[in-house]
Amino acid sequence: MTGVIRDFLDNARWELVRLRRSQRIWLLLIPAIAGPIGSTLADLYLRVPSPATAQVLGLLITAGLASLVLLDLTALAVGEDLALRTHYFTFALPQSRAAALAGRLTIAVGGSLAVFGVGVILVLALASELVASLPGAVPAILVPAHLAAGLFGLLLFLGGVTSAAGFLTRSSSQALVAGVLAGVVVAGLASLFLLEGRLTPTFPEALAAGGLIGLTWTVVQFQRADG
Amino acid sequence: MTSDVVVADGLWKRYGNREVLRDVRFTLRSGEAVGYLGPNGAGKTTTLKLLAGISRPTRGSVQIHGLDPVGDRGAALRKLGALVETPGVPPYLQGRDLLDYVARVKGVPAGERRGAARRAAEAMGVEGHTDRAFGTLSTGLARRLLLAATLIGEPDLLLLDEPTLGLDPAARHDLRVVLRGLARNGLTLLLSTHLLEDVEAVCGRVLFLRDGALVGDEPLRPSDLDGGGASNRALRLRFSSDVTSASVGGALGPDYAITIDTPRDAIVRFSGGDVEQRELLVRLLAAGLPLVGASPPEPDLARRYFERVGREDSE
Numbered sequence: 001m002t003g004v005i006r007d008f009l010d011n012a013r014w015e016l017v018r019l020r021r022s023q024r025i026w027l028l029l030i031p032a033i034a035g036p037i038g039s040t041l042a043d044l045y046l047r048v049p050s051p052a053t054a055q056v057l058g059l060l061i062t063a064g065l066a067s068l069v070l071l072d073l074t075a076l077a078v079g080e081d082l083a084l085r086t087h088y089f090t091f092a093l094p095q096s097r098a099a100a101l102a103g104r105l106t107i108a109v110g111g112s113l114a115v116f117g118v119g120v121i122l123v124l125a126l127a128s129e130l131v132a133s134l135p136g137a138v139p140a141i142l143v144p145a146h147l148a149a150g151l152f153g154l155l156l157f158l159g160g161v162t163s164a165a166g167f168l169t170r171s172s173s174q175a176l177v178a179g180v181l182a183g184v185v186v187a188g189l190a191s192l193f194l195l196e197g198r199l200t201p202t203f204p205e206a207l208a209a210g211g212l213i214g215l216t217w218t219v220v221q222f223q224r225a226d227g
Numbered sequence: 228m229t230s231d232v233v234v235a236d237g238l239w240k241r242y243g244n245r246e247v248l249r250d251v252r253f254t255l256r257s258g259e260a261v262g263y264l265g266p267n268g269a270g271k272t273t274t275l276k277l278l279a280g281i282s283r284p285t286r287g288s289v290q291i292h293g294l295d296p297v298g299d300r301g302a303a304l305r306k307l308g309a310l311v312e313t314p315g316v317p318p319y320l321q322g323r324d325l326l327d328y329v330a331r332v333k334g335v336p337a338g339e340r341r342g343a344a345r346r347a348a349e350a351m352g353v354e355g356h357t358d359r360a361f362g363t364l365s366t367g368l369a370r371r372l373l374l375a376a377t378l379i380g381e382p383d384l385l386l387l388d389e390p391t392l393g394l395d396p397a398a399r400h401d402l403r404v405v406l407r408g409l410a411r412n413g414l415t416l417l418l419s420t421h422l423l424e425d426v427e428a429v430c431g432r433v434l435f436l437r438d439g440a441l442v443g444d445e446p447l448r449p450s451d452l453d454g455g456g457a458s459n460r461a462l463r464l465r466f467s468s469d470v471t472s473a474s475v476g477g478a479l480g481p482d483y484a485i486t487i488d489t490p491r492d493a494i495v496r497f498s499g500g501d502v503e504q505r506e507l508l509v510r511l512l513a514a515g516l517p518l519v520g521a522s523p524p525e526p527d528l529a530r531r532y533f534e535r536v537g538r539e540d541s542e
Contacts, residue, residue, distance in 0.1 A: 013331075014328050017320070017324050017328070081317075084315030084316065084317065085312060087281075088276075088311045089309075089314040091280065091281040092309035092386075094300055094307070095301065227281035227282045
């Protein structure tokens with residue numbers, strides 16, 4: 001095993017220890033369980049007219065919950081050590097800083113995306129199984145599968161913005177605020193494009209690309225950071 | 228044979244328009260314990276950051292065992308333990324989490340990690356606190372756990388920045404004993420501190436830093452100051468009644484340099500080792516001088532500190 005891979009794995013494990021000790025690991029259950037079950041119950045109670053509409057609502061709710069978890073975990077993964085100056089200790093350890101942060105972000109961002117993926121599967125399955133189509137129901141505003149893919153792009157974007165903000169501000173709380181603001185802007189733009197009939201796959205693709213750029217930039221800057 | 232463990236070659240560091248370090252040069256040889264003294268803002272912590280690869284010099288270079296701590300950090304930092312400033316640890320983490328993490332990153336084999344962590348914790352007297360969250364520990368205990376983490380992986384170089392900060396007197400004493408023991412066993416130590424007694428207790432050489440520039444690099448004890456000259460040893464002699472330079476000089480002969488410090492105290496410098504020292508005492512007693520004590524001269528570090536860096540922020 002090369003040094004970089006070992007550094008990556010050591011720090012991925014370290015991030016899991018942090019999540020476990022801070023009890024934040026339980027947050028990962030929210031998008032995977034609370035989102036699908038909660039939205040399905042709401043669908044049934046509100047008599048949502050079609051499985052596709054139920055799926056759209058469930059996906060939006062689950063993505064909203066996943067985004068909160070992602071923002072929190074990402075902001076802490078990048079910003080907490082910098083705010084506490086723990087990096088004065090960890091930067092002096094014989095490891096690649098880039099690999100170290102990549103390992104931690106893989107757990108924070110990757111974990112949030114993974115549990116959102118579980119939530120997506122459950123939302124789609126529960127809605128198609130439990131929600132019946134009412135006669136004369138209007139078509140869903142979005143194709144659920146497209147929406148799910150777009151939401152992955154959104155979450156990736158939020159991860160990128162939050163991680164970059166965490167590095168720039170050296171503060172997890174400010175990173176969190178930056179992520180929330182980014183989410184609000186993206187939601188506004190998406191609504192605008194939807195109303196104007198201009199919402200195409202390019203938008204979430206651009207978001208995903210932006211997110212990957214943000215994450216990569218953070219990792220590269222972390223390696224170069226002047227403590 | 229000694230070798231250079233650390234080479235700081237013309238280090239400059241600038242933050243914005245502020246020059247924090249200016250052409251700092253020194254080497255640390257294997258097994259040396261060196262004190263790094265200077266007032267607040269002199270650049271001590273910045274130097275340690277550069278040595279530990281936390282920061283990059285604006286100009287100049289650092290070598291740890293001949294390697295760049297930034298470019299070759301994996302190899303250069305493997306045998307380094309560094310505690311720079313006062314790093315915080317997330318309050319929910321436990322001491323054993325940190326010790327295990329450091330052991331993993333330093334490449335301690337899986338079967339030895341627990342033992343390495345236990346030994347490090349025992350060395351700092353915190354073995355009973357490793358399963359407590361950092362948020363529940365006192366400042367001193369948290370610091371001792373961080374110090375324990377620097378000992379993981381059997382480092383041969385320790386860079387410590389105010390290591391006794393926040394420690395109670397007993398813990399401070401224990402830490403000095405630990406550091407002295409490590410230094411005796413060949414570990415190289417750079418100890419940055421405001422506490423002169425820490426340096427006196429642990430170090431054999433001292434660097435003085437003022438306004439980012441090195442203004443002194445000398446042995447701790449005055450007896451070593453003339454190492455390159457005719458005399459390389461010194462003794463403070465105490466007498467039960469007044470003596471003069473002539474009376475002591477008459478007893479010892481021309482090979483001894485005598486300084487009368489007080490009427491009953493003299494510092495004698497001479498070249499040689501234990502045999503010559505014993506001969507010196509025999510001559511004094513044989514001459515009937517009222518000798519009642521002999522000891523190495525005090526480091527007199529406070530006076531030298533003030534001379535080198537001034538009185539600002541002195542402790």
